[in-house]
Amino acid sequence: MSDVIAAEQRNDKRIVQIELGDRSYPIVIGRRLFDDASVWSSAGEGDCAAIVTNTTVGPLYAATLERAISNRFRRVIHIELRDGEEFKDAASLNHIFDRLLSERADRKTVLFALGGGVVGDMTGFAAACYMRGIPFVQVPTTLLAQVDSSVGGKTAINHPLGKNMIGAFYQPRLVVADLDTLSTLPAREFAAGLAEVIKYGPVLDPQFFNWIETNIDALIARDTDALGYAIQRCCELKAEVVAKDEHEANVRAVLNFGHTFGHAIETGAGYGVWMHGEAVGCGMAMAADLSARLGMISEAFAIRLRRLVERAGFPVVGPRLGADRYLELMRHDKKSEGGEIRFVLLDEDGHASIRPAPDTIVRQVIDANCQRS
Template identity: 60%
Template sequence: MHTLDVALGERAYPIHIGRGLLDDPALILGRLQAPRVAIVTNDRVGPLYLSRLQGALEGNGVRVDSVVLPDGEAYKDWQTLNLIFDALLGARCERSTTVIALGGGVVGDMAGFAAATYQRGVPFIQIPTTLLAQVDSSVGGKTAINHPLGKNMIGAFYQPRLVIADTATLDTLPERELKAGLAEVIKYGLIRDLPFFDWLEANIDSLLERDPAALAWAIERCCRNKAEVVAADETEKGERALLNLGHTFGHAIETALGYGTWLHGEAVAAGTVMAAELSRRLGWLHGAQVERVRTLLRRAGLPVSGPALGAERYLDLMAHDKKVEAGQLRLVLLKDIGAGVVSATADSADIAAAIEACSVR
């Protein structure tokens, strides 16, 4: 087991990474405020891991209630969030009850937002079971639900007390979701970690083959990057925005096609290519560098162009982005591979051209 710390003062917490950690309830027990938890999961992950986790906790005298949500980004909405509140109130969960998210990014975002707002805030633990959640969404305290007009538009910054990434849960992860997770893995290399990008070019096949050592190493490297960024800028006043490379384009794709049609990682991959192409048009990347980005994403089994929505529709959706300031869109772009930057330099014509160059015709 490897342990990293997210250094956030009184909100600091550890990330444990290792195989089989789900069977080690001691990691959780020491972090509970009271011997009572509510596990939030979904109808795909629940059948695989819920009873194991529940049994381990109950065997140690913890009262466990659970909520099983329908699976998928399409359910990251008010209606489904209310299922969590109904369950918490129905079971009379108290302010000292810890909410545990057991699942991928959607479960983590929703359980986290429920924990942030139930009785104005209860303790929260993340147990991510997808690659995307283990390397990215479970760390850093961003929680949210979607709105028909924009992704992650309603939420809170709310840090967990603990993150447990049991890499054995990736054994059951569908192929498509593994690949989607790799989009966020590659992101860290692009925005701030060139040696990791080089390593990924050499090891992407091992990751796709789920080589345990390669996966564990990549997850730890990503979490280390994420923890550093979050510790420096918890509420995204600056550097943290770099973690959104490809996301403004990607959110437009997700919103336009209907949440869940493309997986989040898939949309981010296409968006990352758009960001790289735009960076080239601004004179920051060479064509060969854009090709390097495209090639690695393609090797990871990810889409490298977006759907043919037309640039206008993209721009319209992107205007809802949380990084818009005074009507001006700010995008995460690349000054180099390994060097992301938040920039308002590009005008609409540049952005539209990059979108068109990277969309299906």
């Protein structure tokens, strides 16, 4: 596998080419992509396509997508799933298989995942398994999915005993990130995506961190030029990380920056009280503070990151759970090993690594950054 990523901007479109040998594919980012026939040329063509979406996104964009691809496929099947993480399960997956088989979809059928991360994960996994693998195209309609699901090939469904436990690494043939779909995105979901965008600067790219600082107001205002560049850069950075480490593990774990504290905040406050984006935003500020207290980065850099999180509209003070509870929750984190919490920490401005930290310092961080009990 090569880690070469070619990016270019054609007219108003940005294209990030993910190089994975015979599994290479382009990510096309821009406006009005549904009306642009050239965008869909690498989606393939043939007898049958299936648009898999959910009851929220389907009414908004499924007909538009069908128009965009109808000259490439003789028939287009529509499969609508219920909206929500709680339906990312074996029953929904089977529904996709039932529909494909009852429509006699053959192994050249192309699946189109139209929606956010849940639709993308389920459709990708369905494509990985149907007749042992058929092509699929990602059409992410949330900022989080455009940044996060476009690169890496992770597909999965949840199991009652664990999230994303059943899945496959399976690459799409094409990703189309239409910026216009972000205009209909609820504030909560936009914020979740924005937290992930901000994350890429401090852990991977100081220049991009500077750029986000300069353009944070445009991003919040959903300016499509700013969003287009941010999505492009995040996809490039994630592709570099994934190329080093396609099947999981250490290098890739830096993308969990802010998530150790963030998950503790989410779980400790009770799901739904803190939004995921808010929790990750606050978690990044706390992880930066921990890095500074360990002498790994300058205090000035930690403060800059906290200001950026604040300007993005996220809280920077964690909920009042008590340090014991925070530590207990973080010990249950996926990354912990033998009960030792492993933090994603900044070890210089714009670079991260995974390591444990002394409980006493972690307690100082919680005391300094959370409401006092």
